[in-house]
Amino acid sequence: MEKIVKILSLVVLIAVFSGCEDNLDRQPLSQIPESGYFKTAQDLEFFTNPLYNMLNVANLDREQSDHLVQMTLSEIIIGGNRRTVPNSGGGWDWGHLRRINTLLARVDQCEDEAAVLKYSGVARFFRAMFYFEKVKRFGDVPWYDTELGPSDEALYKPRDPRELVMTKMIEDIDYAIANLPAETSVFRVNKWTAMALKSRFCLYEGTFRKYHGGEEASKFLELAAEAARTLIDGNQYRLYTAGGVDNAYFTLFSQDDADAGEFILAFDYSNSPRVNHDASSFTMSAAQGRPSYTKKFVNTYLMKDGSRFTEQDGWQTMTFIDEVQDRDPRLTQSIRNPKFTLSDNRPFPNKFAVSVDGYHPIKFLQDVTKGYDVRVGYSYNDLPIFRYAEVLLNYAEAKAELGTLTQADVDISIKLLRDRVGMPNLDVAAANTNPDPYLLSTEAGYTNVTAANIGALLEVRRERAIELVQEGFRFDDLVRWKAGYCIDQPLVGIYFPGAGEYDLTGDGTTDLILYTQGNKPTDQVGVEMYEIGMPVNNGGIILTEGTKGNVFFHSNIELAGFNEQRDYLYPIPINERSLNPNLNQNPGWNDGLSF
Structure with missing residues (x-):
C-alpha cells in the first residue's frame, strides 16, 4: 500500500508540476498555481513524496572496496589515470535541492500549522541528507537554502567552506528531530530517522577531521554519540533475532518485507506494482558481477568463541571447508558455505562460475521460491537505509574515537550485535591490553591509528565491517579514516594447496578439480575444472x-594504487567549472581548465 501511495502521489505531481524537477538554474517553478497549492497537508505530502526517490538504494550490495570485488574492478580500485574528471554528472546534481527549497519557500501558505512543521521537517531532513552526500563527495560545496532563478548571481558563487555547510546541516537535522513525528514508520522519515542521520553524518565528520586534520573533531564525535544514545534510550527499536543465531542475520536481509523493529528506514520494493532491484541475480548469475569477498576481509571474522582466526595454527593455508568452521555465524550467513542450500533445493551455481575469488556473497539473496523473476533480476526484498545495528555501531565508534568507550557502552551496543549470533561480548580492557596485530598490519590493517584505547577501537572497526558488509559503507569509512591505503592491500581469495579434487560443499562429493598443464581429467557433470596457471580468460585459475x-x-x-593526495575527494565536472569559473577544482584533479 505504501508503494502505491508513493506512485499515485508522483503521478499527481507530474501532472501539476511537469518539468519542475531538474537543476538549480532552471526557470522558477512557474507552473505551480501559487494561489491554489501548498494549502493542505495533502499538498505538502504530494510535493515531498518525490524526495523519497533520493533513498533508492538498489546496487548498495555491490560497492567495490578492499572487502568486495567483482569480475571487472572499479576505477577506484584500479586507481591512477583510470579515474578521470567527467564532463558532466559525477554526482554534481541539484534537482532534489530545488524541490526542497521550493517547498520551504511556500510551506507557510498551508493553513494547517501541524502540517507546516511536519513537512518543513521532512524537507530539512532531506536537505541535510542531500548535503551530506555532497560533502562526502566534494568537500566544500555551495550552500543554497533559497530558490534560484536563471539570473541569480548566487548560481555563480564559489564553493562555501565545509564548516558552514556542516553548521547548516546540523541546524536542519535538529529542526527535523524537533518537528518530525515520533511514531515509527519503516518507509517514512520521523524523528528517529533524523537522529540516525545525525549520528551518521556527525560520526563521518568527526572522524574525517580527526584523521585528515580539522578543528572541532571532538565536537562532532560527541554529537554523534549523543544522537545515537538518544535513539538507543528511546527504546523504539530492537535487533531482529527470529530464527536464532544461525539464521537471523541472513533472514533479516532476505525476507520480503523490512523488519519494523530493526529497519529504521528502508526502501519499499515490491513485485506489484513492480519496483525491483537485482541483488539475487547479482550474486547468482555468471553474467553479472561475479562478486567475492576478499581473503583479507574473511580473515577478520573471529572464531565463535571470540578468539582470533589469525591466531589459529595454520590459518594462512587452511582450505575453504576448514576455515569457515566454528567462526562468527555472520560469516556463513554472508557467504555461500558448506551448509547453505537454496530454499527450493535447486542446484546452486558453481562457485567460481559466479564468484571470482570463491568467497561467494549470499547477503540479500531473496527466497528463490518466489519465482523465476527473482533469479533473473527482479528481486523485491526491501533494502535498508538506516538500521538500528548501524546506530549501535555509530555510538560505540564515536565513544572509542573520543577515548571514552567503557564496558558499559559496549554492553548497550556491540554486545547486542554479538548476542544475536551467539558470540561472546567484547572485553574492552582485554582488547586494549592486547590489540589485534592483524588489524594493525600493513598487509591487512589500519596503520595510522594511534590511541590509548587502540585495541577497543580496532574491535569496533572489525564489528562495523562485518555487521554492515555490502550495505554501502566501506569506501566512505576508508575515506573518513584516511585509510585509502587499505585498497592497495592484497585482493585475493580462497586457498588451494595445489592440484587435486576439492569438495567445497562438505557433502563428500567433488565440486572442483584443479590440474596442471597436460593433466586435464575427463569432464564430469557438475564439476568445475581449471588448469593452474592458465589465464582466467582462457578457463584457467591463477594462484x-x-x-x-x-x-x-x-x-x-x-x-596504480590509491592516490593519497587526490582520491579522498571526487572531481567537479568540467562543464560545471566552465559554466562557473568560481568553482575551484579539488586537489590533484587536472581538468585542463585554468581561470
Missing part, C-alpha cells in the same frame, strides 16, 4: 604461489 596459493583472479590487472 599466488604458482602451483598453490590464494586464488588471484585479477593477477593480470596493473593497479
Whole structure:
C-alpha cells in the first residue's frame, strides 16, 4: 500500500508540476498555481513524496572496496589515470535541492500549522541528507537554502567552506528531530530517522577531521554519540533475532518485507506494482558481477568463541571447508558455505562460475521460491537505509574515537550485535591490553591509528565491517579514516594447496578439480575444472604461489594504487567549472581548465 501511495502521489505531481524537477538554474517553478497549492497537508505530502526517490538504494550490495570485488574492478580500485574528471554528472546534481527549497519557500501558505512543521521537517531532513552526500563527495560545496532563478548571481558563487555547510546541516537535522513525528514508520522519515542521520553524518565528520586534520573533531564525535544514545534510550527499536543465531542475520536481509523493529528506514520494493532491484541475480548469475569477498576481509571474522582466526595454527593455508568452521555465524550467513542450500533445493551455481575469488556473497539473496523473476533480476526484498545495528555501531565508534568507550557502552551496543549470533561480548580492557596485530598490519590493517584505547577501537572497526558488509559503507569509512591505503592491500581469495579434487560443499562429493598443464581429467557433470596457471580468460585459475596459493583472479590487472593526495575527494565536472569559473577544482584533479 505504501508503494502505491508513493506512485499515485508522483503521478499527481507530474501532472501539476511537469518539468519542475531538474537543476538549480532552471526557470522558477512557474507552473505551480501559487494561489491554489501548498494549502493542505495533502499538498505538502504530494510535493515531498518525490524526495523519497533520493533513498533508492538498489546496487548498495555491490560497492567495490578492499572487502568486495567483482569480475571487472572499479576505477577506484584500479586507481591512477583510470579515474578521470567527467564532463558532466559525477554526482554534481541539484534537482532534489530545488524541490526542497521550493517547498520551504511556500510551506507557510498551508493553513494547517501541524502540517507546516511536519513537512518543513521532512524537507530539512532531506536537505541535510542531500548535503551530506555532497560533502562526502566534494568537500566544500555551495550552500543554497533559497530558490534560484536563471539570473541569480548566487548560481555563480564559489564553493562555501565545509564548516558552514556542516553548521547548516546540523541546524536542519535538529529542526527535523524537533518537528518530525515520533511514531515509527519503516518507509517514512520521523524523528528517529533524523537522529540516525545525525549520528551518521556527525560520526563521518568527526572522524574525517580527526584523521585528515580539522578543528572541532571532538565536537562532532560527541554529537554523534549523543544522537545515537538518544535513539538507543528511546527504546523504539530492537535487533531482529527470529530464527536464532544461525539464521537471523541472513533472514533479516532476505525476507520480503523490512523488519519494523530493526529497519529504521528502508526502501519499499515490491513485485506489484513492480519496483525491483537485482541483488539475487547479482550474486547468482555468471553474467553479472561475479562478486567475492576478499581473503583479507574473511580473515577478520573471529572464531565463535571470540578468539582470533589469525591466531589459529595454520590459518594462512587452511582450505575453504576448514576455515569457515566454528567462526562468527555472520560469516556463513554472508557467504555461500558448506551448509547453505537454496530454499527450493535447486542446484546452486558453481562457485567460481559466479564468484571470482570463491568467497561467494549470499547477503540479500531473496527466497528463490518466489519465482523465476527473482533469479533473473527482479528481486523485491526491501533494502535498508538506516538500521538500528548501524546506530549501535555509530555510538560505540564515536565513544572509542573520543577515548571514552567503557564496558558499559559496549554492553548497550556491540554486545547486542554479538548476542544475536551467539558470540561472546567484547572485553574492552582485554582488547586494549592486547590489540589485534592483524588489524594493525600493513598487509591487512589500519596503520595510522594511534590511541590509548587502540585495541577497543580496532574491535569496533572489525564489528562495523562485518555487521554492515555490502550495505554501502566501506569506501566512505576508508575515506573518513584516511585509510585509502587499505585498497592497495592484497585482493585475493580462497586457498588451494595445489592440484587435486576439492569438495567445497562438505557433502563428500567433488565440486572442483584443479590440474596442471597436460593433466586435464575427463569432464564430469557438475564439476568445475581449471588448469593452474592458465589465464582466467582462457578457463584457467591463477594462484599466488604458482602451483598453490590464494586464488588471484585479477593477477593480470596493473593497479596504480590509491592516490593519497587526490582520491579522498571526487572531481567537479568540467562543464560545471566552465559554466562557473568560481568553482575551484579539488586537489590533484587536472581538468585542463585554468581561470
